[in-house]
Amino acid sequence: MEKEIIKYQHIHGISFTENGIPSSFPSHWHNAAEFILIFKDGCKYKIDGNLYAPEKGDILLVWPRELHEVVHIPQQGLVFIQFSSYLLESNSDLAAASHFLNECHIIKSKENPELTEKIADLIYQIRDMQKNTQYFAETRCKLLVYEILLILGDFILKEYKQSLENENFSDRLWEYIRYACSYIAEHSAENITQAEVAEKTGLSQYYFSKLFNEYTKMSFPSYLAGIRVQNAINLLENESLSVTECAFEAGFQSTTTFNKLFHERTGCTPREYRKMHSQNKQE
Numbered sequence: 001m002e003k004e005i006i007k008y009q010h011i012h013g014i015s016f017t018e019n020g021i022p023s024s025f026p027s028h029w030h031n032a033a034e035f036i037l038i039f040k041d042g043c044k045y046k047i048d049g050n051l052y053a054p055e056k057g058d059i060l061l062v063w064p065r066e067l068h069e070v071v072h073i074p075q076q077g078l079v080f081i082q083f084s085s086y087l088l089e090s091n092s093d094l095a096a097a098s099h100f101l102n103e104c105h106i107i108k109s110k111e112n113p114e115l116t117e118k119i120a121d122l123i124y125q126i127r128d129m130q131k132n133t134q135y136f137a138e139t140r141c142k143l144l145v146y147e148i149l150l151i152l153g154d155f156i157l158k159e160y161k162q163s164l165e166n167e168n169f170s171d172r173l174w175e176y177i178r179y180a181c182s183y184i185a186e187h188s189a190e191n192i193t194q195a196e197v198a199e200k201t202g203l204s205q206y207y208f209s210k211l212f213n214e215y216t217k218m219s220f221p222s223y224l225a226g227i228r229v230q231n232a233i234n235l236l237e238n239e240s241l242s243v244t245e246c247a248f249e250a251g252f253q254s255t256t257t258f259n260k261l262f263h264e265r266t267g268c269t270p271r272e273y274r275k276m277h278s279q280n281k282q283e
Contacts, residue, residue: 004030006082011141013084016127021078025070029267031233033088034068035148036060036080037120043078044071047105057109059119061152063102064088065265081126083145089230091146092182096174097153099217104156115155122148176201177215180208181223188227189251194220228252229265236274243270 008015027046036045038054045052046069047062054060062068064085088094094101109116122144129141180201184192197220198208212220232250235241241249247258247270262270 004028006030006032010130011138014141015082016130018079023073027067027069029065029067031064031085032082033064034062034080034082036078037123038078040074040077042074046071052106054106057116059107059116061105081123087145092185096178096181100156100160119148184224185227225261229262236270
């Protein structure tokens with residue numbers, strides 16, 4: 001298993017790749033999301049241990065920190081975009097829906113032709129924007145990524161609600177979770193507690209804990225730790241800060257806890273991550 005640090009050569013936080021794609025690549029992971037547009041039948045990918053054999057026009061979705069392997073790609077069989085996990089994790093709407101998004105790995109063209117065509121068109125627009133030198137090209141690219149995520153989110157949550165026959169999915173309760181995720185993101189560097197967030201949402205601590213687990217499939221401590229690790233990843237890219245300073249600014253109360261959780265979620269230590277990132281910049 002290899003860890004890969006994505007090189008964003010033209011637009012910070014977003015890349016488009018169409019040339020030099022290897023026909024196979026060993027199991028690896030990265031902090032970026034990767035959305036793949038399939039051009040030819042015969043492609044094979046493994047994502048979290050599951051084998052996918054997409055057909056022409058399908059869209060494959062690899063979410064941040066998912067283990068995946070390129071088993072086989074025909075020549076010029078696909079193109080893909082990669083974008084920083086920060087675009088997902090800094091947005092409370094997307095963070096609240098992350099469990100539902102992360103369960104979706106393929107959108108089939110035959111079943112959802114309008115959706116796959118729309119995503120393909122947006123991917124092409126990102127490709128064109130990578131070559132554009134106009135003002136605010138980065139912002140325009142990120143807006144295109146958010147448009148893809150928005151239509152994906154609408155599609156995935158609609159499918160989920162239909163599968164439950166709308167009995168266990170309430171828009172009112174979803175708003176509680178969305179607000180809670182937003183509050184957690186804004187105050188993650190502080191010593192916040194589940195009781196505090198429950199009070200802010202107007203729910204009892206017991207009911208909030210139950211609801212949060214049902215909708216995010218994560219406990220409050222696990223969700224908060226994930227936000228803090230992502231904040232630390234962004235801080236580690238600033239080499240004027242020590243690793244200890246990054247830990248405390250991200251909200252961790254001890255370096256021991258920080259190192260443990262960082263390694264659990266990224267597969268490397270904070271110092272190893274900083275070293276890989278530094279080497280990537282030099283290359």
